[in-house]
Amino acid sequence: MKQSxxxxxxxxxxxxxxxxxxxxxxxxxxxxxxxxxIFDSPPKADQLLYLTSFLDNYIQQHCLKDVILIGNSLGGxxxxxYASLHGDKVKELVLTGSSGLYENTNIGAFPRRSSxxxxxxxxxxxxxxxxxxxxELVLEVMEVTTDSxxxxxxxxxxxxxxxxxxxxxxxxxEVPVWLIWGKEDKVTPVHVAYEFADLLPHAHLxxxxxxxxxxxxxxPDHFNAVLSSYLRVQKTN
Numbered sequence: 001m002k003q004s005x006x007x008x009x010x011x012x013x014x015x016x017x018x019x020x021x022x023x024x025x026x027x028x029x030x031x032x033x034x035x036x037x038i039f040d041s042p043p044k045a046d047q048l049l050y051l052t053s054f055l056d057n058y059i060q061q062h063c064l065k066d067v068i069l070i071g072n073s074l075g076g077x078x079x080x081x082y083a084s085l086h087g088d089k090v091k092e093l094v095l096t097g098s099s100g101l102y103e104n105t106n107i108g109a110f111p112r113r114s115s116x117x118x119x120x121x122x123x124x125x126x127x128x129x130x131x132x133x134x135x136e137l138v139l140e141v142m143e144v145t146t147d148s149x150x151x152x153x154x155x156x157x158x159x160x161x162x163x164x165x166x167x168x169x170x171x172x173x174e175v176p177v178w179l180i181w182g183k184e185d186k187v188t189p190v191h192v193a194y195e196f197a198d199l200l201p202h203a204h205l206x207x208x209x210x211x212x213x214x215x216x217x218x219x220p221d222h223f224n225a226v227l228s229s230y231l232r233v234q235k236t237n
Contacts, residue, residue, distance in 0.1 A: 002030040003091075004064045008055075008075025009036060010097070010214075011158060012141050017072065020220035021227070029068070034058050036075065039153045047160035052081045059089060066091040068231070072214060073097045073187070077161055084169040092234055093177040094227065097188045097213040100166035101195050104187050114146050127212040128184040170199035177203040178230045180223060182211030204230075 005025060007018045015033045022031055034055070041050045055078060059067060068091055071079035076098025083090045119142050124133035144150045177200050181193035190207060197205045206226050208219050216223045 002028065003068060004062075004066070005029040005031050005068045005070065006055075006059075006064075007031065007033045008069065008071035008078055009033075010073030010075055011038065011154060011161075012144065013072060013075065013214075014140055017214065017217055021070070021216050021224060024224040024228070030064075032058070032062065032064070036078065038157050039150050041153060041157065043156070047157045048077065048081060048164045051078045051157075052085065055082050056086060059086075065089065068092045068094070070094040070227075071096070071098060072216065073103070074099055074157070074161055076100070077164065077166070080166050080169065080173070081164075083173050083175060084166075087174060090175050092231075093173070093175055094180065094230070095177060095196065096180040096215050096223075097182065097185055098179075098192075098196065099161045099188060100164065102188060102192050103161060104189075114142070116142065119145060125186055126214060127218055128182060128210050129212075129218065132212075132218055167195075167199060170196065171201060173200055174202065176234060178227070179203055179205040180215050180226060181205065181207050182213060182215050182218065183207050183209050184211060185213045187213040 007021060009015060009017055015035060018033055025031060036051050037054055041047050067089060069079040069082065076095040077100045079093055079095065080098065080100050083093055116138065120133055120138045123138050123141055124130035127133060144154055179193050179196055181190055183190050193205055193207065197203045208215050208222055211219050
């Protein structure tokens with residue numbers, strides 16, 4: 001029976017962000033990539049806890065045990081909260097560009113959210129190499145920012161993440177944690193990764209040069225190699 005691996009996307013992320021990870025690990029792991037219900041969260045709910053509850057329901061519905069949780073950005077934040085609340089269901093954590101300590105999130109004023117050039121600039125900001133901001137990625141983000149209801153949900157979620165400071169929770173997370181960070185991450189700068197490493201009792205940090213906020217997209221081969229090495233080590237422990 002394959003080990004279960006759950007991949008959690010970020011605030012503007014898509015399931016496609018994990019394509020290279022899925023392709024690399026699908027023969028060896030039972031991979032799950034749930035779409036976080038960012039646009040379905042009730043206005044008066046605690047947005048982060050709503051996503052954490054969704055993840056718990058997903059894990060229960062699929063009868064998953066000892067899961068490997070891998071989260072990018074907001075997905076990492078959800079993974080942290082889940083591991084803090086349900087550590088008995090988590091085998092390992094992998095966090096990359098995770099929010100929870102600090103995140104530079106700026107969606108911009110309403111008139112600019114419909115500007116292709118502005119959104120392209122914000123998407124490019126996510127990467128070290130601005131050429132990664134393809135037209136497809138820009139249009140995916142614009143599909144959210146130009147929809148008033150989706151944009152409002154996104155803003156609420158971003159504010160919830162900024163309010164939800166996890167520093168006090170991290171020392172209580174006893175599972176192994178691998179931090180994979182981009183040295184040129186401008187959204188969650190690399191000093192955030194070092195702070196995570198200091199606060200988590202069983203953490204290891206790998207930093208990629210010439211890489212921004214989404215290492216699994218910008219450095220896919222390197223990301224998969226590091227993740228493979230980490231999982232091999234954990235299997236032998």
